[in-house]
Every structure is written in C-alpha cells, then in structure tokens.
Amino acid sequence: MILLSPLILAVVLILLVFNTLARIVRKFWHFPMPEFMAPWIDNKYRHKYVQPPDVMAARHGILPGMKVLEIGPGNATYTIASAERVGPKGSVTAIDIEPKMAERAGRRLKEAGITNAEARVADVYAMPFADNTFDLCYMMMVIGEIPDMRRAVTDIRRVLKPGGLLTFTEILIDPDYPLKSTLIRKVTPLGFKVKQFTGGFVHYTLIFEKA
Ligand SMILES: C[S@@+](CC[C@H](N)C(=O)[O-])C[C@H]1O[C@@H](n2cnc3c(N)ncnc32)[C@H](O)[C@@H]1O
Structure with a gap:
C-alpha cells in the first residue's frame, strides 16, 4: 500500500x-482522433469502472425497436451494446469521418456477429440520410472534436424524427471535454430542449429532445 x-x-x-x-x-x-488510439480509450477499465457498455446503451435512452444513429463509434464497443439493446426490430447506423475508423468499427461489428448495425464513412456536417430518419442519435466523446458544433447539430436535427433524442456522453479526461452548460447554451437555440441529465462533472450524459 x-x-x-x-x-x-x-x-x-x-x-x-x-x-x-x-x-x-x-x-x-x-483533427479527428487517430485510428491507432481507438483501443487505448476503449479499454477494460473504462468498461468496468466508468462506462459499462450495456449501462451506457440504456443511459443513452435507447429502447428496443429504435432506429439509432451513432456519430464517431471509435472501436464500436458501444455500437455493439446499442445494437443488442435495439434488438432485431431496431437498427444502429454508425458513421465516422475517418475511413480507417469506420473500417475498424465495421470489422468489429462483423466479428461480434452483429447483423442489425453498420458502420460507414460520412461527415456529420452533411449526412447521406433522408430527413426524419432516426429515433435517436448519440455521440460519446465526439462533439468537442468537431470544430463547427452548429453545423453538426443542425444536420443531426434534420435526420432526427420529430421528438427524436440527441444524446451526448462526455468524460473529463478527454482533452475536448465540453461543460454541460456549454452544450446546453449551444444546442438549445438549434431546436432542442433538455430532457435528462445523468452523472456529474467527471463524466455525464446529457439528453436533448428535438423540439
Ligand atoms: C474520441 S473518438 C470517440 C470514439 C468513441 N465514441 C468512444 O467513445 O470510444 C471521436 C470519433 O469521432 C470521429 N469524428 C470526428 N469528427 C467527425 C465528423 N465531422 N464526422 C463524423 N465523425 C467524426 C473521429 O474520427 C473518432 O472516431
């Protein structure tokens, strides 16, 4: 000791x-997080002590049957948990701006035998999806990495169904960590209202609803 x-x-x-x-x-x-760092931040200590994947899927507001969008899946551990939570009647689409990262996520989904989720390359600023497509969009440690939050949230709002949820999960150790108050100040004027807050200063989940 x-x-x-x-x-x-x-x-x-x-x-x-x-x-x-x-x-x-x-x-x-x-710049987006380099692909080689994905396994560093997706480690057993995070899964066990801070953000267990199944707990996070529930905390993000994901329910069976939902059509879910994830931005920036990294190692896809949370994509897998989300796909398991939405079940066979739901689906998860994960997009990443980095081709290598999307490829890694797709490979991990395949290895896990997940058939209701896909990973593809796309930029959150201009997503290749029709208006009102998704029930919920979540981002874990991603929004602080995106220089133009307004542009990103505007396109997310477009692809969310009326009443759809936008969930942010943040952790203090991330160099791009935004304060809860910053997200509320920047996201609410873009057509969202705060629905739920879980956690505290060190790590939190903040859910907005499309107003
Ligand atoms: C810090 S990693 C988070 C990985 C994962 N969500 C996690 O919590 O382990 C941020 C991810 O967001 C992606 N990203 C950054 N800017 C993006 C953009 N404009 N559009 C889509 N993905 C983006 C990065 O490539 C990277 O995979």
Missing part, C-alpha cells in the same frame, strides 16, 4: 501533464 500510493500519484501526474498538453494543442489544431 505504501509503495502503491506513489505509483498512483505518478500515474495521475503523468495523465494530468499529458491531458494539459493535449488541451493546449487542441485549442489551435482540430
């Missing part, structure tokens, strides 16, 4: 330094 404490302290300090440097770089240079 005596040895463990300095070790924990060292890990926390390294994370803090890395995070601060990343925040400074991200202030001036916006």
Whole structure:
C-alpha cells in the first residue's frame, strides 16, 4: 500500500501533464482522433469502472425497436451494446469521418456477429440520410472534436424524427471535454430542449429532445 500510493500519484501526474498538453494543442489544431488510439480509450477499465457498455446503451435512452444513429463509434464497443439493446426490430447506423475508423468499427461489428448495425464513412456536417430518419442519435466523446458544433447539430436535427433524442456522453479526461452548460447554451437555440441529465462533472450524459 505504501509503495502503491506513489505509483498512483505518478500515474495521475503523468495523465494530468499529458491531458494539459493535449488541451493546449487542441485549442489551435482540430483533427479527428487517430485510428491507432481507438483501443487505448476503449479499454477494460473504462468498461468496468466508468462506462459499462450495456449501462451506457440504456443511459443513452435507447429502447428496443429504435432506429439509432451513432456519430464517431471509435472501436464500436458501444455500437455493439446499442445494437443488442435495439434488438432485431431496431437498427444502429454508425458513421465516422475517418475511413480507417469506420473500417475498424465495421470489422468489429462483423466479428461480434452483429447483423442489425453498420458502420460507414460520412461527415456529420452533411449526412447521406433522408430527413426524419432516426429515433435517436448519440455521440460519446465526439462533439468537442468537431470544430463547427452548429453545423453538426443542425444536420443531426434534420435526420432526427420529430421528438427524436440527441444524446451526448462526455468524460473529463478527454482533452475536448465540453461543460454541460456549454452544450446546453449551444444546442438549445438549434431546436432542442433538455430532457435528462445523468452523472456529474467527471463524466455525464446529457439528453436533448428535438423540439
Ligand atoms: C474520441 S473518438 C470517440 C470514439 C468513441 N465514441 C468512444 O467513445 O470510444 C471521436 C470519433 O469521432 C470521429 N469524428 C470526428 N469528427 C467527425 C465528423 N465531422 N464526422 C463524423 N465523425 C467524426 C473521429 O474520427 C473518432 O472516431
């Protein structure tokens, strides 16, 4: 225990330094997370202690039979949980701007034997979907990475059905972490109202409803 404490302290300090440097770089240079980092952030500690995939699928407001859109699936662990939750009558479409990331997500869906979900390359600014297509759209650690939030949310609103849900999940360790108040201030004028908030400062889920 005596040895463990300095070790924990060292890990926390390294994370803090890395995070601060990343925040400074991200202030001036916006780019999508590189594909090789997907397994780093999608690790067993996150699944076990912070964001268990099945818990998150429920927390995102996903129900059986829903037609769900995910932006920026990364390693697709949460896409798989969402596909399991919507069941055979529902579907999940995951889009990513990075071809390698979409390819990785598609491969992982296939390996998991998921048949009601697909991953494809698309930009959230101009999605290849008809108006009023989806019941729910969710993004985990994605919105802060997108330079023009207004443009992204406007196109998400277009593809959501009337009364559709838009869910954001954020975690403080992400260098692009937005405050809950920032999301409310920027998203509500674009035709959404706050429906539900879960969590706290360190990590949270905020659900909006298309007004
Ligand atoms: C930090 S990763 C989050 C991965 C995953 N959601 C998770 O929580 O593990 C952000 C993802 O958003 C994607 N992304 C960034 N900008 C995008 C855009 N304009 N349109 C679609 N996807 C985008 C990135 O390529 C990346 O896969």
